[in-house]
Amino acid sequence: MERLSNIASQVAPSNASAVSKLAEKHPDDVVIVAAYRTAHTRGGKGKFKDTTSGEILAGLLKGIVEKSGIDPASIQDIVVGNVCNPGAGVNEHRAAQLYAGIPYTVPFQALNRQCSSGLMAVNDIANKITAGQIDIGIGAGVESMSQNYGPNVLGAQPASFLEHPVASKCLIPMGITSENVAEKYNVSRRAQDEFAANSYQKAAKAQDAGLFKDEILPIETTIVEEDAEGNEKETKVIVDTDEGIRRGVTADSLAKVRPAFKADGSTHAGNASQVSDGAGAVLLMRRSTAEKLGKPILAKYVHAKVVGVPPEIMGIGPAVAIPALLKDLGLTVDDVDVYEINEAFASQALYSVRSAGIDINRVNPKGGAIAFGHPLGATGARQFATLLTELKRTKKKVGVTSMCIGTGMGAASLVIAE
Amino acid sequence: MLKFRTSGFSGYSVAYSPFYDSKIAVATAANFGLVGNGRLYVLDIGGDGVIRPQAQFDTQDGLFGLSWSESHENHIITANGDGSLKLFDITTKQQFPLQVYHEHSREVFSVNWNMKDKTIFCSGSWDGTIKVWSPGHCSNSVMTFNANINQTNIGPGTGPCAVDGPGAAAMAATVPLLRSEGAGTPQQQQQQQALRKSAANCVYSAKFSPYEPTIIASTHSDSSLKVWDTRQSAGSGHPVLSIPEAHLGGDCLSVDWNKYRPTVLATSGVDKAIKIWDTRNARSPINDLRGHEYAVRSVSWSPHSGDTLLSTSYDMTARVWRDTSASPNQAPHNPRFNPTKGLQKVFGAHTEFVFDCDWSMWGQPGWVATTGWDEMVYIWHAES
Numbered sequence: 001m002e003r004l005s006n007i008a009s010q011v012a013p014s015n016a017s018a019v020s021k022l023a024e025k026h027p028d029d030v031v032i033v034a035a036y037r038t039a040h041t042r043g044g045k046g047k048f049k050d051t052t053s054g055e056i057l058a059g060l061l062k063g064i065v066e067k068s069g070i071d072p073a074s075i076q077d078i079v080v081g082n083v084c085n086p087g088a089g090v091n092e093h094r095a096a097q098l099y100a101g102i103p104y105t106v107p108f109q110a111l112n113r114q115c116s117s118g119l120m121a122v123n124d125i126a127n128k129i130t131a132g133q134i135d136i137g138i139g140a141g142v143e144s145m146s147q148n149y150g151p152n153v154l155g156a157q158p159a160s161f162l163e164h165p166v167a168s169k170c171l172i173p174m175g176i177t178s179e180n181v182a183e184k185y186n187v188s189r190r191a192q193d194e195f196a197a198n199s200y201q202k203a204a205k206a207q208d209a210g211l212f213k214d215e216i217l218p219i220e221t222t223i224v225e226e227d228a229e230g231n232e233k234e235t236k237v238i239v240d241t242d243e244g245i246r247r248g249v250t251a252d253s254l255a256k257v258r259p260a261f262k263a264d265g266s267t268h269a270g271n272a273s274q275v276s277d278g279a280g281a282v283l284l285m286r287r288s289t290a291e292k293l294g295k296p297i298l299a300k301y302v303h304a305k306v307v308g309v310p311p312e313i314m315g316i317g318p319a320v321a322i323p324a325l326l327k328d329l330g331l332t333v334d335d336v337d338v339y340e341i342n343e344a345f346a347s348q349a350l351y352s353v354r355s356a357g358i359d360i361n362r363v364n365p366k367g368g369a370i371a372f373g374h375p376l377g378a379t380g381a382r383q384f385a386t387l388l389t390e391l392k393r394t395k396k397k398v399g400v401t402s403m404c405i406g407t408g409m410g411a412a413s414l415v416i417a418e
Numbered sequence: 419m420l421k422f423r424t425s426g427f428s429g430y431s432v433a434y435s436p437f438y439d440s441k442i443a444v445a446t447a448a449n450f451g452l453v454g455n456g457r458l459y460v461l462d463i464g465g466d467g468v469i470r471p472q473a474q475f476d477t478q479d480g481l482f483g484l485s486w487s488e489s490h491e492n493h494i495i496t497a498n499g500d501g502s503l504k505l506f507d508i509t510t511k512q513q514f515p516l517q518v519y520h521e522h523s524r525e526v527f528s529v530n531w532n533m534k535d536k537t538i539f540c541s542g543s544w545d546g547t548i549k550v551w552s553p554g555h556c557s558n559s560v561m562t563f564n565a566n567i568n569q570t571n572i573g574p575g576t577g578p579c580a581v582d583g584p585g586a587a588a589m590a591a592t593v594p595l596l597r598s599e600g601a602g603t604p605q606q607q608q609q610q611q612a613l614r615k616s617a618a619n620c621v622y623s624a625k626f627s628p629y630e631p632t633i634i635a636s637t638h639s640d641s642s643l644k645v646w647d648t649r650q651s652a653g654s655g656h657p658v659l660s661i662p663e664a665h666l667g668g669d670c671l672s673v674d675w676n677k678y679r680p681t682v683l684a685t686s687g688v689d690k691a692i693k694i695w696d697t698r699n700a701r702s703p704i705n706d707l708r709g710h711e712y713a714v715r716s717v718s719w720s721p722h723s724g725d726t727l728l729s730t731s732y733d734m735t736a737r738v739w740r741d742t743s744a745s746p747n748q749a750p751h752n753p754r755f756n757p758t759k760g761l762q763k764v765f766g767a768h769t770e771f772v773f774d775c776d777w778s779m780w781g782q783p784g785w786v787a788t789t790g791w792d793e794m795v796y797i798w799h800a801e802s
Contacts, residue, residue: 003452003499003525006620006639009669010688010713011732016666024666025702027743291699 018330019398022302023416027288030126030301032415034068034283035384036060036217040242040373043145043275047239051221051277053085053144054092054099059219060279061100064138067217068283068295072102076134079109079124081117081141082377084148088112093142115344115403116306116411117141118380122282123304123413135289141382142279143375149275169311170407175261175272177406178345181315182266185351189266192346193254196271196370199343200249203367207245211366211393215385216240242372244274271346276373280381297418298388299399303329304413306405315348317410318402319355325400325412333358336414337396340383342403343368352404365390379403384415391417419767420797422469427457429789431483431774437491439780440464441472442787442795443508445496447480450791456481458496460508463797473508475515485529489536495553497526503541505553519551521559528623534631542621548636550648563646563657565619565638623672623716629680637670643685645697661700665689672716678724679744686714692729694743705743709758710735716774720800722783726762728800730772736788738763738800763800768792 014021038060041048048056057080065072078097082089090110097108113120118141125137143149154171161167172180181187206212218240227233249270259265260272290297305325309316318341326333339362343349353363366386369379383401391399402412427446435441440463448454456477461469483497487505493516496504501522504515522543531539538552538560546566549559620639627633632648636657645659664670665687676682681697682704692714694705712732720726727739739760770791777800778785784801 001452007450007452010671014666014668014689016668016689020666026706027702027704029702287702288704291701291704297701 019335019416022329022331023300023397023418025287025300027286027291028130029287030129030284031287031290031297031418032282032299032301032384032388033285033290033295033297034064035215035281035298035381035388036064036067037215037280037378037382037385038219038278039212039216039239040244040276040278040375040382041239042243042373043149043277046146046243046277047223047237048144048221048277049146050224051144052092052147053082053089053142053279054096055221056144056219056277056279057093057140057142058096058100059221060140060142060217060281061097061102061138063217063219064281064283065100065102070136070283070293070295073105075102075106075136075138077107077109077125077128077137078102079111079121079137079139081111081113081119081121081139081380082143083112083114083117084143084145084150084153084376088117088377089142112377113306113409113411114406115342115374115376116380116405116409117377118280118382119304119401119403119411119413120306120380122284122301122381122384125282125284126301126304129284129286136283136285138281138283139381140279140281141378141380143377144277145275145375146277149376166311172312173261174314174344174406175267177312177314178267178272178347179262179265180313181345181351182347184313185316185355187266187347187351190251190255191350192266192271193251195346195350196343197249197251197254199346199364199367199370200246201367202365203242203245203371204247206366207242211389212242215389216242244276244373245367245371267345267347271370273342273344273369273374274372276375278373278375278382279378280383280385282381282384299391299415299417302414302416304411306409306411309408309410311408314406314408315345315404316351316355317404317408318342318349318352318412319410321410321412322352322356322358322400322402325414329414331398331414336398336400337362338365338387338390338394338399339363340387340399340401341368342374342379342383343370344374344404346370348404352402380411387415388417420463420467420469421767422461422471422795424457424459424789424793424795426793428770428791428793429773429795430481431497432787432789432795433484433486433776434778434780434787435486435491436488436779437486439778442776442797443484443486443494444789444795445481445484446789446793447482447499451480451482451499454480456496456498458484458494458506460494461795469795469797475506475513477504482525483528485531485539487536488531488533489554495529495531495539497529497541499525501526501543501545503529503551517553517557519557519559521549522547528621528625530625532626532631533628534626540624540626540634542624542636544620546619546621548621548624548634548646550634561648561652563634563636563651565621565636565642565644565657620669622669625673625675627675627680628677629675635673635675635683637664637673637685639669641665641667641670641687643670643673643683643695659697659700661695664693664695665691669713671713674718676719676724677721682743684717684719684727684741686717686729688713690714690731692717692727692739694741705741705760707739707741707760709737709761715772718775718777720783721777721779726800728775728777728786730775730788730790732771734766734768734770734772734790736765736768736772736775736786737761738765765796765798767796767798768794
């Protein structure tokens, strides 16, 4: 009886998959219209060594406005994550916005949640769109580790905190937290080196194939070098290529590197993220606004989650944040096609992948921070540029970005490409 | 609130007369429309608030849709479960229709008279086709749109009135295939299989635009919303617009054109949602309205206000909504704070699935009629 089964099927619960429900288009969705990054250069030695974070940011903001063809005056908020500058760059990055040609009528906000700052900037813009406060915004992150990374970044702690059993752990150096994760969860030196070598190999392959060209906006800057007579000489350069990606790195070659934080440790320069300079920026809009302006929609920004973890093993952040994110959305780890998990250290990245039960082949398909660097405040925004170009290239849909956060947190976000 | 009981018959469709301020017609079916007879009720709303049957016509199979003629005040066309369309004159004493149009091979679920070109109407059937008829002109359809077959979506009608066109040969080729069930060459069998599979693409609703007499919007069991143009689609064999996943893979059950914004449509679906579309940019809906707890069976725009809609659902309610998509500075919607954006009123008098609704064009704006499986017709005011 077809009429009966027809009615019955209409009353039955929907059999649409959780992913297709999330992918459904609503006019009030937050969508990503553009996501770009600068090349990541080597800290203290690379092409950005003489460039301030503000100049890197100005170059990228100018680029994203030009590339997306939006009226800069139509942007209603800019949030920029940064870790090392005093006050997260609140002064110099507002200046960078104005220098980039975005008028003073567009407000600016500086933000710092350590290594997730770039993601938090994007999430803050997304929340403002959801709440109806703005229609168009840029979430970005920038870091000049060449110029601003140092011991004073940590700030002072009163003696009472230093004596406190938990609070004092916020002062543990990141390298030691990596050793703690490796020890506590039995992540062997060999496994870390294999993971790190794989990151280098994937990044080299992606770079050779030109896969980063779609996500990197070239920035013009100046480097200062001493000539043979010891005179300083300024040279104009175009920065458009990641500098950290070494060729021919293998687990065996990494096995020779000495541990950096503990004599008997397993974390070293070759299986930890590189010190680098760079920036990332994401242009977000409400879907109805993007449609009105006729802008291409790269992805729907679906959700983000931040969790807390013990400070002394802060690296496990993604292992807690990713399942929490997926639980909120009713998804499983296999519903996600591509994961961009920041490689602060091979120990924590590998543990997080294992602990969450993620297929390692879906993680960082173009390599990660071990291969091309981790400019702290930039990474969270950088990951969107890397992820969205990969989802587009492979015609995949669901992407997750995640990272661990110093002092004991983890963050993760989910997007669905369109 | 006024009411009338269609005893023994479940309501599937209800419509106010475009000519008389006191008449409504109700298409009904016995046994919930699953099997058995149908009955067309013509009801008169008395000045004393009592609804009285003025005429009724019994049919062999259930009635799933109806439309008043826009050119003759006493004519009603009905959509029948046996695949036929029957034209009744409500003033005749005899039970027989004036005319029977029988070309659809399965249940006809929708019939709609063109408000601009009042000589034609269109029908939508579970056989996956939409047919255009010109009753004063010919007893055969004048055009067929086929939502089943991607390559040859269109053909002329059959019979002597059929218009010769590029689709004619294609139609001639597809019709026998649809009907023949016998074994053929492997290639033929494959084609037949493909046809049978795609023949599941039922048309639930097909409606002419109130602005453009050549434009038809249709909704389908494959979740799509399609828009056809009798001028263009005749040559191309394709709809001029198709939104494949209008309702998240579930049946797209009804469509209605906005009476004030020529490019704006509302659809409703099994996903419990009502969606508002602008045909100028159909990448995503311009609004969606949620709150029904089961499939939304029908949706209808107010004739008096470009932002007011009425819907009926399997959740046994009819609901009135305000669509803010036309307001330039609408507050964005946050589903966490306000899960039922735009909901103005819930009408809960029905005790079974509510199948259809219509707005009265007459008198004080806001009067509506609803009908459903509880054998009730209610007339109530949507804005009070």
